[in-house]
Amino acid sequence: MSTAVVSRTAGRRWWWFLWGLLALLALATAAVFVPPYLVGGTTVPGLDRTTPGYYTSLVIHAVPAGIALVTGPWQFVPKLRARCPRLHRVTGRVYLISVVAASLAAVYSSAVTKSGFALQAAFFVLIVAWLYTAAKAYTAIRRREIQMHRIWMIRNYTLTFAAVTLRLYQLPLLALMNSVTWLEYREVYTTSAWLSLVGNVLVAEYFIVHRFLRRPRPSE
Secondary structure: OOHHHHHHHHHHHHHHHHHHHHHHHHHHHHHHHOHHHHOOOOOOOOOOOOOOOHHHHHHHHHHHHHHHHHHHHHHHOHHHHHHOHHHHHHHHHHHHHHHHHHHHHHHHHHHHOOOOHHHHHHHHHHHHHHHHHHHHHHHHHHOOOHHHHHHHHHHHHHHHOHHHHHHHHHHHHHHHHOOOOOOOHHHHHHHHHHHHHHHHHHHHHHHHHHHHHOOOOOOO
16 A cells, blocks of 8 residues: 555544544534523523623524534535535535524624623624624635635634634633632633634634645645
């Protein structure tokens, strides 16, 4: 077996491992954090219940955001796109509609949150980027620009997946609260929000450059 074949096989296995991990984390996050909102609960400690409409906007945001989080990974499976193009188109529409609905609901909750300007800024940057990348992905596929559509969908789902990485970043910071007396949950949440936003964008751009935009060298 040639080195090239071995390299491709290893690459496919690595891709499927990362895809499986991404899909599992997305499903677990949606399963744990969305249902409480459907029964009037929450997993956020000390959540503001006094601001009119705040909790309702979180519920309206959580449901479509969970749908987008779970359906998104399937859009990146090449065999599924090739064998079931109609299913790909239908789930793609569901995904984009969910992103738009979740984004619009998040506008109000981000505007009235009492967690401070730094968190508001992070959420508004996320909302604008989420809607912009969704619009670019939709426009690209309408123009039959397949590669650009995939690039913008990667960028968009990266922002959707911030719901997962935000909570992963919280784990060590929450543990740190036990030994750092001045550290409050608001600071933990705000820091996690910015880390998830910036970190996810950097990872997505690195992947896009190496997967789509890097030109092969003459010896390759």
